Amino acid sequence: MLLINCPWCGPHNESEYHYGGQAHVPYPDNPAELDDRQWAEYVFYRDNPKGPFAERWMHSHGCRRWFNALRDTVSYEVLATYRLDEPRPEPRVTDPAGEQR
Amino acid sequence: MTAQPQPAPPEHPDFLWRNPEPRSSYDVVIVGAGGHGLATAYYLAKEHGITDVAVLEKGWLAGGNMARNTTIIRSNYLWDESAAIYEHALKLWEGLPEELDYDFLFSQRGVLNLAHTLQDVREGMRRANANRLNGVDAEWLDPDQVAEVCPILNVSPHTRYPVLGGTFQPRAGIAKHDHVAWALARRADEMGVDLIQGCEVTGFVKDGEKVVGVETNLGRINAGRVGLAAAGHSSVLAERAGVRLPVQSHPLQALVSELHEPVHPTVVMSNHVHVYVSQAHKGELVMGAGVDSYNGYGQRGSFHVIEEQMAAAVELFPIFARAHVLRTWGGIVDVTPDASPIISATPVENLFVNCGWGTGGFKATPAAGLTFAHTIATGEAHALNAPFALDRFTTGALIDEHGAAAVAH
Ligand SMILES: Cc1cc2nc3c(=O)[nH]c(=O)nc-3n(C[C@H](O)[C@H](O)[C@H](O)COP(=O)(O)OP(=O)(O)OC[C@H]3O[C@@H](n4cnc5c(N)ncnc54)[C@H](O)[C@@H]3O)c2cc1C
Ligand SMILES: [Zn+2]
Numbered sequence: 476m477l478l479i480n481c482p483w484c485g486p487h488n489e490s491e492y493h494y495g496g497q498a499h500v501p502y503p504d505n506p507a508e509l510d511d512r513q514w515a516e517y518v519f520y521r522d523n524p525k526g527p528f529a530e531r532w533m534h535s536h537g538c539r540r541w542f543n544a545l546r547d548t549v550s551y552e553v554l555a556t557y558r559l560d561e562p563r564p565e566p567r568v569t570d571p572a573g574e575q576r
Numbered sequence: 577m578t579a580q581p582q583p584a585p586p587e588h589p590d591f592l593w594r595n596p597e598p599r600s601s602y603d604v605v606i607v608g609a610g611g612h613g614l615a616t617a618y619y620l621a622k623e624h625g626i627t628d629v630a631v632l633e634k635g636w637l638a639g640g641n642m643a644r645n646t647t648i649i650r651s652n653y654l655w656d657e658s659a660a661i662y663e664h665a666l667k668l669w670e671g672l673p674e675e676l677d678y679d680f681l682f683s684q685r686g687v688l689n690l691a692h693t694l695q696d697v698r699e700g701m702r703r704a705n706a707n708r709l710n711g712v713d714a715e716w717l718d719p720d721q722v723a724e725v726c727p728i729l730n731v732s733p734h735t736r737y738p739v740l741g742g743t744f745q746p747r748a749g750i751a752k753h754d755h756v757a758w759a760l761a762r763r764a765d766e767m768g769v770d771l772i773q774g775c776e777v778t779g780f781v782k783d784g785e786k787v788v789g790v791e792t793n794l795g796r797i798n799a800g801r802v803g804l805a806a807a808g809h810s811s812v813l814a815e816r817a818g819v820r821l822p823v824q825s826h827p828l829q830a831l832v833s834e835l836h837e838p839v840h841p842t843v844v845m846s847n848h849v850h851v852y853v854s855q856a857h858k859g860e861l862v863m864g865a866g867v868d869s870y871n872g873y874g875q876r877g878s879f880h881v882i883e884e885q886m887a888a889a890v891e892l893f894p895i896f897a898r899a900h901v902l903r904t905w906g907g908i909v910d911v912t913p914d915a916s917p918i919i920s921a922t923p924v925e926n927l928f929v930n931c932g933w934g935t936g937g938f939k940a941t942p943a944a945g946l947t948f949a950h951t952i953a954t955g956e957a958h959a960l961n962a963p964f965a966l967d968r969f970t971t972g973a974l975i976d977e978h979g980a981a982a983v984a985h
Contacts, residue, residue: 476878476879476880477870477878488880489878489880490880493869494869494870496824496871511970511971511972512970514970515822515969515970518913518969519822519913519969520820520821520822520969521822521824523811523812523821523823523824523825523871524812525812525873528871530870530871546870548825548870548871548872548873548874549872549873549874550874551870551872551874
């Protein structure tokens, strides 16, 4: 079970959270101008890297807020968690217990 | 119906396959020697006379998801496109032991999919009716009939999620997965296919927008056509050829108990409380549950998934309360947005992909191989895999099987 640090509530077990897939996928700037292929990219295509991955989690059994996490998809180490209005940190920030802020 | 004592596993043939050095060039290179890669090679040779084929496997033959799955075979999917391909697979399974001259213990002991909520009941009845319209054997059973099929199931109304009924497909069942792989490998080898283990594809050789070979740890291998059958790693691999796939890789785990007397006569799956259980030929209980919610390549799963799956199993089968878990393991499955597979040409010429089978591709092995071989050999889709092309994510013609896929993802 992962130990995930909610930016508001601190470290809690994975089972308190809900997974939301890839982070930083912006809604298209000019939706009316997108062709079918571009819509498909926006709706269905996501990155699937082996290694650090920026993804969304929701603290559903806690504060019920969404936040982002940088997690390694091979070691499962949670490298950093951060608020939605913060930029993706560098992968080297490592403290799953949440000392980074 | 009570469980019959199982026959001892059959003896294997003396000789299974050669271990040749890779040649510098092949008509077709298949990446991944799981069930799908091996079946593709077998049908390329058998149906299309294409025998200048290499199957490249980074580990050992069929050591990926083929060796990790819970071996459930059924064809009770909701939509016409899925019913067609999975039912075709089931018909192939029914003839395959004889065709391959290899007893892989294909056992049509039936599969029960339980319903625990009113919505489950409605979905189950709808699916059973849809199945029958598609010529797939399916019945709706009430709780008493469920208990007749599987007497050790607790169908009392006093459990937390009582059994309100279930769909039953009598022709469904299980098969010994390793034996299936070895059976296909032996026949493909006999027809001249080179099966090359310890050979990892690390990149692609391209001539403009055309693939002309692969780079491997054993050197460059030229290829007229390349077919990817790399299951959980399909997107990582395709990306190296410049193709983006709409799949996400998730860990899926399973476990087995120690051996028990035969007590469990069929296969039971529950989508709602989320466990599926069968008893293997030797006597171990084989159990699976849902995928871990997050993306992962670690080939291990979360403990809380096992915990929930055990709780569900013990409530449904009180008789298992004191069974011991012997071994747990994980595999990496590639999941698509509509929970249906992709068997398709790609934007790169001569590069084909078979992926996105998620948690349920073992049952499809023969049909996946047959249709993928057809697509690679002719450059055209087979009628059965035409709806499963990559372009459905652009046209919107999705085949939403999240319900009938039966594993939460
Ligand atoms: C725990 C678990 C339970 C399951 N239960 C069921 C079930 O009950 N019923 C069912 O129908 N399905 C089930 N499945 C799904 C099923 O196992 C898969 O859908 C199916 O095996 C996928 O096709 P495959 O056999 O070719 O994959 P695999 O056997 O995984 O084959 C892919 C191969 O590609 C190789 N490979 C990857 N990358 C490279 C590379 N770069 N170079 C060379 N080789 C490479 C891998 O090593 C692997 O051997 C289950 C899966 C898991 C993990
Ligand atoms: Zn919180």
